[in-house]
Amino acid sequence: MIDLHTHSNRSDGLDTPTELVQKAAACGISVLAITDHDTTSGWDEAISAARREGIGLVPGIEVSTRSEIGNGRRISVHILAYLPNPEHPELVSELAKTRDSRVTRARKMVDLLSGDYEISWADIEAQMEPGATVGRPAIADALVALGIVPTRSDAFTSILHRTSPYYVSDHSLDTAQAIGLIRRAGGVSVMAHPLIDFPAGASELDLPTEHFEALIAAGLDGVEVNHRSVPDFARRWLTALAQKHNLIQTGSSDYHGLGAKENLLAENTTEKEMLERIIDQAEGFEAPL
Ligand code: AMP
Ligand code: FE
Ligand code: FE
Numbered sequence: 001m002i003d004l005h006t007h008s009n010r011s012d013g014l015d016t017p018t019e020l021v022q023k024a025a026a027c028g029i030s031v032l033a034i035t036d037h038d039t040t041s042g043w044d045e046a047i048s049a050a051r052r053e054g055i056g057l058v059p060g061i062e063v064s065t066r067s068e069i070g071n072g073r074r075i076s077v078h079i080l081a082y083l084p085n086p087e088h089p090e091l092v093s094e095l096a097k098t099r100d101s102r103v104t105r106a107r108k109m110v111d112l113l114s115g116d117y118e119i120s121w122a123d124i125e126a127q128m129e130p131g132a133t134v135g136r137p138a139i140a141d142a143l144v145a146l147g148i149v150p151t152r153s154d155a156f157t158s159i160l161h162r163t164s165p166y167y168v169s170d171h172s173l174d175t176a177q178a179i180g181l182i183r184r185a186g187g188v189s190v191m192a193h194p195l196i197d198f199p200a201g202a203s204e205l206d207l208p209t210e211h212f213e214a215l216i217a218a219g220l221d222g223v224e225v226n227h228r229s230v231p232d233f234a235r236r237w238l239t240a241l242a243q244k245h246n247l248i249q250t251g252s253s254d255y256h257g258l259g260a261k262e263n264l265l266a267e268n269t270t271e272k273e274m275l276e277r278i279i280d281q282a283e284g285f286e287a288p289l
């Protein structure tokens with residue numbers, strides 16, 4: 001079994017990279033990708049653990065990006081970067097910028113929250129590994145620890161929701177530019193959980209074909225078709241799009257740890273042939289398989 005999208009506590013997952021790899025090996029995964037948000041800091045530990053456990057490891061990053069899709073609408077798009085050179089100077093500096101802006105944004109959200117709840121930045125820091133990529137999950141964990149909401153998920157559907165008055169959006173790279181950067185760094189780009197924010201009930205005819213074709217023209221290599229949050233109609237549409245443009249198709253869990261999210265390791269998996277295409281195309285880093 002091949003699972004190409006998982007998180008450790010170097011971003012918003014709960015397991016250390018070592019625990020993540022151990023759990024993957026224990027549930028029968030033969031090749032795992034670690035794809036923390038906007039950081040490569042878990043790679044070394046995950047690679048060592050994978051060598052001990054005797055499984056393959058594909059180091060990756062889930063890169064936060066933004067796209068303009070007409071009518072001034074900006075959407076958040078996550079791009080998985082597999083096997084880029086983790087020392088590529090432009091990649092290193094762009095990821096650092098994104099992480100810094102995530103801190104600024106999370107601090108703004110905590111400032112807003114502190115007007116109505118007993119919460120401070122120290123409560124967020126208490127929930128994280130030093131240096132981990134900050135996001136709403138760390139704020140959610142603090143809200144749970146303080147007894148303000150019962151679970152991470154409840155925080156996301158209420159006071160941390162995109163429509164909440166406490167929500168602040170973050171700065172991140174333009175999606176097409178991120179795809180170009182991943183290519184220059186020798187990596188392979190796969191759009192994570194496409195279309196999950198697409199309005200429920202919208203018809204297939206409303207799907208943003210032009211947006212996808214522009215990203216494919218910018219060098220997008222693949223789409224994560226099989227992910228629990230991608231609706232069925234979108235999976236059919238993405239499969240047809242991938243066939244038309246000869247894109248890589250993947251399936252993954254997006255596991256964040258037990259209790260963080262419902263996603264379980266290997267609940268969706270990737271075909272061997274698709275993994276081979278990723279490895280053949282990548283030039284930034286040698287996969288320890
Ligand atoms: P952010 O990037 O800071 O806006 O936070 C988004 C992150 O929160 C995503 O990477 C998800 O892993 C996580 N997330 C989104 N929705 C939920 C949810 N309902 N429960 C737990 N985690 C979530
Ligand atoms: Fe996440
Ligand atoms: Fe994501």
Ligand code: ZN
Binds near residue numbers: 005007192254
């Ligand atoms: Zn993810």
